[in-house]
Amino acid sequence: xxxxxxxxxxxxxxxxxxxxxxxxxxxxxxxxxxxxxxxxxxxxxxxxxxxxxxxxxxxxxxxxxxxxxxxxxxxxxxxxxxxxxxxxxxxxxxxxxxxxxxxxxxxxxxxxxxxxxxxxxxxxxxxxxxxxxxxxxxxxxxxxxxxxxxxxxxxxxxxxxxxxxxxxxxxxxxxxxxxxxxxxxxxxxxxxxxxxxxxxxxxxxxxxxxxxxxxxxxxxxxxxxxxxxxxxxxxxxxxxxxxxxxxxxxxxxxxxxxxxxxxxxxxxxxxxxxxxxxxxxxxxxxxxxxxxxxxxxxxxxxxxxxxxxxxxxxxxxxxxxxxxxxxxxxxxxxxxxxxxxxxxxxxxxxxxxxxxxxxxxxxxxxxxxxxxxxxxxxxxxxxxxxxxxxxxxxxxxxxxxxxxxxxxxxxxxxxxxxxxxxxxxxxxxxxxxxxxxxxxxxxxxxxxxxxxxxxxxx
Numbered sequence: 001x002x003x004x005x006x007x008x009x010x011x012x013x014x015x016x017x018x019x020x021x022x023x024x025x026x027x028x029x030x031x032x033x034x035x036x037x038x039x040x041x042x043x044x045x046x047x048x049x050x051x052x053x054x055x056x057x058x059x060x061x062x063x064x065x066x067x068x069x070x071x072x073x074x075x076x077x078x079x080x081x082x083x084x085x086x087x088x089x090x091x092x093x094x095x096x097x098x099x100x101x102x103x104x105x106x107x108x109x110x111x112x113x114x115x116x117x118x119x120x121x122x123x124x125x126x127x128x129x130x131x132x133x134x135x136x137x138x139x140x141x142x143x144x145x146x147x148x149x150x151x152x153x154x155x156x157x158x159x160x161x162x163x164x165x166x167x168x169x170x171x172x173x174x175x176x177x178x179x180x181x182x183x184x185x186x187x188x189x190x191x192x193x194x195x196x197x198x199x200x201x202x203x204x205x206x207x208x209x210x211x212x213x214x215x216x217x218x219x220x221x222x223x224x225x226x227x228x229x230x231x232x233x234x235x236x237x238x239x240x241x242x243x244x245x246x247x248x249x250x251x252x253x254x255x256x257x258x259x260x261x262x263x264x265x266x267x268x269x270x271x272x273x274x275x276x277x278x279x280x281x282x283x284x285x286x287x288x289x290x291x292x293x294x295x296x297x298x299x300x301x302x303x304x305x306x307x308x309x310x311x312x313x314x315x316x317x318x319x320x321x322x323x324x325x326x327x328x329x330x331x332x333x334x335x336x337x338x339x340x341x342x343x344x345x346x347x348x349x350x351x352x353x354x355x356x357x358x359x360x361x362x363x364x365x366x367x368x369x370x371x372x373x374x375x376x377x378x379x380x381x382x383x384x385x386x387x388x389x390x391x392x393x394x395x396x397x398x399x400x401x402x403x404x405x406x407x408x409x410x411x412x413x414x415x416x417x418x419x420x421x422x423x424x425x426x427x428x429x430x431x432x433x434x435x436x437x438x439x440x441x442x443x444x445x446x447x448x449x450x451x452x453x454x455x456x457x458x
Contacts, residue, residue, distance in 0.1 A: 015079075022079040026326045030084050031075070033119040035067045037112060037195060038088070040215035042103055048206050051102050059103050062096035084116070085109050106207050108199035110229040110317040115195040117328070119216065121238055122190050124332045125183050131339040132180040132245075136173055136456045138343045140449055143169035147445050150427050151266065151356040152365055161368055162360040162427035163440040165351065170448050175248040177455070182241045190234045193218035197228030200316035230316040232306065232324050239303040242331045243296075249338055250296040253289035256345065260286045265355050270348045273341065288345060292338045299334055302327030360427040364392050366402055369430045370421070377416040387413055 039060060046056030066088060069075050081087045086109075093100040143166035153163035193216060196202070196209035202225045213221045222228030259266035269286055277283035309323045360366075367388050374384035391413075395401060403425045410417040423429055434441040438448070 019079050023083045023322050023325065024077045024079055024081065024087055026329060027084045027113070027116075028077045028087070029329055030113070030116040030120055030325075031070050031077075031088065032067075033116040034084050034088050034112070035063055035070065036119060037115045037216065038103055039063055040212045041107060041195060043215060044208050044212045045102070045105060047211060048208050050105055050205050050207070055099055055102055058096050058099050059092070062092045062100060063103075065095050066091045083109065083113075085112050106198065106203045106205035107195065108197075108229070110199050111194050111197040111225075114197070114229055114231070115193060115216070117235065117325070118190055118192065118194065118218070121234060121328070122187065122217075124336075125187055125190060125238065128242075128245075128332075128335060128339070129180055129183050131336060131343075132176055132183070133456055135339050135343040135346075136176050136180070136452070138347045139169050139173040139176065140452045140456065142346055143167075143173065143445065143452075144449050146351065146353075147442050147449070148428075149351060149353050149356065150360055150431060152360050152363065153440070159360070159363040159365040161365050161440075162430050164431055164442060164445050165353075165356065166445045166449070167440040169346075170445065170452065172248065172252055173452055176245075179241065179245045179248060182244065183238075186234070186237045186241060188219065189237060191219040192234075193221045194228035194231070197222060197225035200226055200229055226316045230313070230321075232310055232321065235324055235328050236303070236306055236310070239299070239306060239327065239331055242335050243299050243303050245335055246292075246296040246299045246338065249342055250293045252342065253286075253293040256289045256349075257286050257293070260284075260289075265352055266359075267352065268350045269345055270350075272348070273345045288341050292341065295334050295338065299331050302331045357427065361403075362401065364395070364402060366425045366427065366430055367392055369424050369433075370402055373417070373421060373424050374414070377414060379414065 042051075042056050042059045042063070045051045046053050051059075066075070069091070075087075075091060077084070077087045078090075081090050089100060089103065092103065146165040146169065149165035150162055151165045151168065152159045153161050153168070193209065193213035195212050195216070196207050209221050213219075222231070256267065256269070258264055260269060269284075269289070271284075273286070273288040274284050275287040277285065305327050306324055309320050313320055370391070371381065371384040371388045374387060375381045379387070391402065391405065395405065403422055407417070407419060407421070410421055424433075431440050432442055435444060438444065
């Protein structure tokens with residue numbers, strides 16, 4: 001079959017050249033959006049009398065027949081027809097004959113594919129937002145269950161201060177909330193119709209771009225035809241937002257992987273999200289968390305790949321832009337699947353609360369409590385910091401902890417230290433006393449959870 005654009009050419013490409021140039025192996029994912037855009041376009045052609053109403057009805061009937069075959073899995077896409085647009089047009093021609101050729105009046109594949117991708121990302125971003133919302137709800141539930149579960153908080157991966165496990169979960173809630181906001185805010189830059197920009201310069205036909213935009217549910221239209229066909233900022237923004245999301249998920253996964261280890265033993269992931277070893281029968285590996293951590297690099301690569309494609313492109317359309325789709329599809333699949341897995345892992349993981357709390361009793365994460373205590377007795381904090389530092393050194397040399405230091409030794413530092421010092425050094429007390437807004441105090445965590453419920457559960 002001759003190519004639909006082949007009138008200018010008298011030669012024929014070899015099959016492997018056609019395969020290299022074809023996008024149908026991946027852009028067939030846009031078939032549904034392509035038909036949707038074509039239905040709106042043909043309605044506009046009839047409204048503006050560019051084609052007759054009878055011709056439009058024939059085309060619409062044909063497109064709906066092709067759409068049904070697509071839904072039923074009956075369409076077979078061919079490399080010979082290059083891309084999703086020409087494959088759909090070929091099937092339309094088989095349904096209704098030569099009148100199918102009128103569908104392409106007043107448009108180009110350039111504005112057609114851009115429209116398809118805008119429609120695809122509008123749907124995808126809404127799905128991402130829904131899944132982030134569900135994951136945020138899981139985090140809130142887990143945090144509410146663990147407000148008074150005590151764990152060591154870390155800086156430099158060293159024990160720093162005891163915190164509420166619920167507080168730790170709510171930190172990720174905050175990250176995911178910002179991720180959701182970024183995707184939500186990006187919709188206005190996706191929700192723009194390029195259809196009618198044609199190849200690059202608009203068209204001589206009396207089209208109604210606003211009518212088509214309204215039919216497709218777009219909030220606005222591109223005001224410049226060159227920009228309409230060559231803009232891929234909306235995809236770059238999606239990939240950027242996805243990269244930040246995956247960075248947050250990867251950080252979380254890194255902690256889950258650590259917490260599962262024999263050295264930590266803070267949590268256990270269910271068998272659903274774990275695998276074993278082919279040689280070591282005792283192993284239970286957190287493979288799903290590791291895969292999400294690894295796939296973060298894949299998403300970053302998709303972002304940098306498209307940025308690199310775009311950086312040297314003159315206006316308007318260039319074949320390089322065929323490279324804008326695979327990374328977009330791959331990223332969408334990766335983040336949607338990762339969000340489902342993360343929600344499942346967190347919802348079902350088991351906590352070793354005793355081990356967590358014990359790890360805050362056999363360390364020096366209460367050193368700040370002692371320094372603060374001394375400061376309340378009138379000792380300048382910088383001096384109190386030095387005193388406690390020396391005391392920690394002494395304890396490490398003796399193999400004891402701050403709560404093991406005799407009262408007389410404390411009172412040798414200052415007689416202002418009383419018996420209540422031991423209560424102050426307890427992990428639970430240390431957490432309870434942190435009442436500053438946003439802190440790890442149990443009351444503050446509970447308040448944060450109440451705010452979060454109001455945000456994401458209504």
